[in-house]
Amino acid sequence: MGITIQNITGNTAMVIWPKMASCADSFYSVMYHPNWNSMLSSYSRKNFQKEERVPGSQSSFVIENLTPLTTYILCVTCQSANPSSDQCRTFHTLEQDPASASNAKKELALGIWLTSSVLLLIIAGILLHGCLHLLCRKGQEQPEGRNRTSEDDNGKTWTKSMTQTSEELSRQSQLIQDTERKNSGGIQLATMTENPLTCTEPIMRTSKSQELVPMTEQHSAMN
Known part of the structure; x- marks a missing residue:
């Protein structure tokens, strides 16, 4: 053959x-x-x-x-x-031959480039999926955070209002007490002004009693 x-x-x-x-x-x-x-x-x-x-x-x-x-x-x-x-x-x-060697190198480089491109696309897809998942999770968590913040703000506002109310009540009670004290002091002054003898009479009696004591002693000595 x-x-x-x-x-x-x-x-x-x-x-x-x-x-x-x-x-x-x-x-x-x-x-x-x-x-x-x-x-x-x-x-x-x-x-x-x-x-x-x-x-x-x-x-x-x-x-x-x-x-x-x-x-x-x-x-x-x-x-x-x-x-x-x-x-x-x-x-x-x-x-x-050099031509076939260069062609082989080109084919090898092309294969490597295609493989790396596919890998990069896969990695980019995975990263994009992860980013979208995180964004969706953040979007769901923000309304809950706002609701919690509003509840906390309402609680703080209520606490502040209660504190202010208690402070106002204490101030009013202090003012009432001060007013009562001033009024009681004014009434006592007015009473003393209307009846001056009430303050001076005991003093006068005391002086008279002191004057009577020496004269009594003198009378007893003469006898």
Whole structure:
């Protein structure tokens, strides 16, 4: 079976094979494996790392995602049959060219950027959800706080009014007591003014009694 491998690069290779009548209505199996060791490996399907199924209408296939500077063995059979030695070829991939390397770097950078963008969007969504939840909670707590504040203000106002009322009552009672004291003092002064003898009579009697005592003593001495 005349299998040829063309257009070998660091990552790709094209394999061409002649058509077989038995696979016209079936498929071809393109099997390949890196670092093949013919002394230890047999030509069995299970020993191949990769297998691609190609429609029977085709007679060529481009293998991709190869490793640069690597020796491969490639076999083409009909309907996944175990290959023979004449159905296999070996080839060696080239060094990776700068263009493909730059493309690979671009693809890697693009993949990293897409992944980081998705992660950032997820994190932003989580943060936005948390902020909205906090805002809703604060909106529910504010009316309760206002009601409590109004109740506290009403209580403080009532306490202040009661304190002011008690202070006013104490002031009024003090004024009444002062007024009564002044009135009682005025009545006593008025009574003393109307009856001056009430204050002087005891004094006069005392003086008269003192005058009578010496005269009595003199009379007794004369006798």
